[in-house]
Amino acid sequence: MDKEFDCVIIGGGAAGCFAAIEFARRCPDARVAVLERGSRPLAKVAITGGGRCNITNSFADVQSLERVYPRGHRLMKRLLYRFGPEDTFAWFEREGGGAGYAG
Numbered sequence: 001m002d003k004e005f006d007c008v009i010i011g012g013g014a015a016g017c018f019a020a021i022e023f024a025r026r027c028p029d030a031r032v033a034v035l036e037r038g039s040r041p042l043a044k045v046a047i048t049g050g051g052r053c054n055i056t057n058s059f060a061d062v063q064s065l066e067r068v069y070p071r072g073h074r075l076m077k078r079l080l081y082r083f084g085p086e087d088t089f090a091w092f093e094r095e096g097g098g099a100g101y102a103g
Contacts, residue, residue: 005033012036014045021095 007023009016012034020034034041065080066073 004031006030007032009034012038012041014042017042018091 006027007030009020009032016034016036020032024030024032062068065076069076
């Protein structure tokens with residue numbers, strides 16, 4: 001296997017795979033590698049739930065991010081300002097994996 005890459009992403013979870021896809025889209029000639037310690041990339045995505053890890057949920061009824069994300073509300077506020085649930089749904093729709101926004 002060739003070991004020269006333009007971008008190496010550590011972690012094959014949702015964020016790592018998202019970053020790799022976006023990097024490859026923005027730099028189509030770049031060679032991107034995703035390194036995952038576990039045996040299956042995206043394995044944790046299949047088992048997450050409860051709304052905490054799924055930002056594709058509607059935030060229409062959320063009145064306090066601090067109550068919903070007690071350990072990360074400041075970060076979530078900044079992230080959702082730049083890339084919110086509607087953006088997430090649009091991204092999945094473009095990728096062919098969306099089921100429509102139910103916000």
